[in-house]
Amino acid sequence: MTTKFVLRAQKMDAAGRCPVYLMAYFDGLRLVHSTGEKCKPADWNADRQKFRASYPLAEEANMLLTRLTAEALAWWRKLRAAGETPTLEGLKAALRPAPAPEVAVVKQESVTVWYDEYRRSMKARGYAFETLRHNLVTRNWMACFEKWAGVLLDPTTYNMALHDRLMVYLREERKLAPNSVATAIKDLKTFLRWLQDERGVAVGIEISKLVIKSFDTPKLYLTAAELDRIATTMLPANLVPTRDIFLFCCYTGLRYSDVSGLHRGHLHEWDGGRLLRLMMSKTRAGVSIYLTAAASAILDKYNDPERLKLLPVHPNQVMNKYLKRVAKLAGLTGAADLVSTESGGIVRAAVPKCELVTMHTARHTFATQSLLRGMPVEVLQKVLGHKKVQTTLIYAKIIEDFQHQTMRRIWDGQAGETDSAGARSNQICDVAPAVA
Template sequence: MTIQFERRADRPDSAGRCVIHLRAYFDGLRLRMATAERCLASEWNESKGRFRKSFPGYQEANDSLEALAERMAKAYRELRTEGMAATPTLLKAALQPKVAVTDLPPAPLLVDLFGEYIEVLRARGFRFHTLKGYKTAHNTLIGFAQARPKRLTVADYDAAMHDELLGHLRDVRGAAQNTVASLVKQLKPFLAWAQENRGQTLAVNPAKLRVEWEDMDKVWLSAAELTQLETALLPSNLVKVRDAFLFCCYTGLRYSDLTSLHAGNVKEWNGERVLKLTQTKTRTGVSIYLSAPAAAILDKYAGTRERLLPSTANQVMNRYLKQICRLAGVEELVEVVETVAGRIMKRPVSKWELVTMHTARHTFATQSLLRGMPVEVLQKVLGHSKIQTTMIYAKVVEDLQHQTMRRIWDGAPAMTAGTTAKEAVCMVEPAA
């Protein structure tokens, strides 16, 4: 048996200290377990696998590592002597102190540890929307735990319990596949954290929990539908929502960025105006040319409020948008594909029922590609860190596919006949 100690550098605490792990190699197997020690990189000697003198109480800490290695080797020898095959599970169990069951404190509940984990993420600087997703997962786990007759701890969460949770999500809560996948995605790092940072024994390997995402068709508006929205006669209470939505169609802004626009985001460029802002979701800086329709909406509300454009709660705007699109005649039938009780269900839905504020961003992306904007330029405007994300829009632009085939086979122009300069609303700031 070979025993080594290493400092894991991938999950530092708030002070930058990382856990010291024991690694044991025996009979073609490998065991890795966390010790109770933590230190900074400057306090650890990698080549020797021991603490440096700069670590407070380094001698006692190194003696503790030596004692742990001796206990591991002794447990391995005893198992071999008894004719038992040594396994990582048996060796870990042998190292546990023999404590009477009555002396053990009750194991913390899984939902309580998950709440603690969220606070840890907050302390580490995770962003608001990420924390919001974890809070949603936390509430879901609370509902699942309350529906069970017994208390649920991390040690209880085995493969069977995982399957029970997935069934609860689908059968009781009626969750869609991507909602289920999102919770599993958040559960995996939590379980790893509970094991490595809170010393919890796991009954399942987090890395083996599968996350299966379902591709969802993106909803976007055509140039003709944008014109319908521009010219629709609407009640006065819907006009501001329509204008805000159209502005996002012309610029590709997310709702979160629309609501925080201020005068400092508008800059002069070559006699025109551009938007320069840092995106709320990704903290990525973007620069967007204000086309004539976008500038006209901006001017319409100039000086009327602290923020550049009117907005209200996202849910309220989404509800109003469905009314607006219905009044504007955005009634093309689209196919909605859902997985219900394991079966693929398809049904036709009028497009106005599916429109949300985020539809504006999809519309900007697809219309930009249709008008010939290079994918690399669109990537910069949308603020995507990876071009693969932008390429998702290229895959859904069927019009572009048809136009390209028509140009190649029939010699027709790439842009749809009758397209005017006014319709080319999705423009970007040219390179200087």
């Protein structure tokens, strides 16, 4: 095989340039193929079959001719070894530059775009408001991280290095409590599983590797004596409704979100008394709570035919602010142990108990006082609207009085006068049997 480069003057264009062709000869067979280069006759050296130095980028153009010669020769050797006949189509295929591999341009998408769709999906499926709320908080934390770190939290490229940076941001930059971080990561894992299982997105990390430890924080509750002090303390008129609504929650176990929405439709007569039937806003569990004399008295105190709601509840932040003043005036100023974590260690601080009282303290108080009075855990579970009894058992673990009484009864064989030290004879709550 021999090759030759020629300038085809008969195909000169309007600019006076002629195409350069490769001619390959195979045992009397001639194949002609364009090199793709053009030049004026003055820029072509016919004797040396190459471009003159006057041709722009002559060195690169001559390197092209050398490469074409080598590729044509390599192609011919393969054909000769296989005993095949050279064709023009084969020569063109051999000399055609291999297309550069297409690099897929992956458009990174902020996690917030997917998260907004995720929340719309959750809302359409009827998830509780509280679940939607803390998922919105998690979404906003991630958006703030993207601005802080200058990177996108794209689920398809999410990896452990990026996850660790997110953890540093939540813990050290935002100063979130351990359980707040744990909730955020739990939400993130659920969101990534939704992307993977329901939207077919190839998540860039093994979700099971996203491990986070929650911190078992002490739950604040009031003793029966402390409840009596709150109930009997003289207060300014503006604090009385807050005190009464707090006590009502102590007698019923209702969360703030549930007591704030109580209306006359929740109130029912039962066996000469009254009870509440409602669906818990957080768990969507239906509950039936018997109203003791103390709880009924509070409802009667605020009975107003002109108002649909049963109680004049302020916004939660206002209630908690007023409650701290109520607790302080009631003398709940003894030191409480405030436990937190910092840099992997436990930090303890003595804080006046009144500073820690919130509306949710009432729910903890109801649970612990009910257990102290002998309410079975299974019954308490129904009143609180817990889906799992394990959640209710948390309260049984924190009642030291209950532990001490049980040990004394088992080891000393006596109940003792203080066997109901945390309780009073008039029980805080009762549970009505289910009515068909």
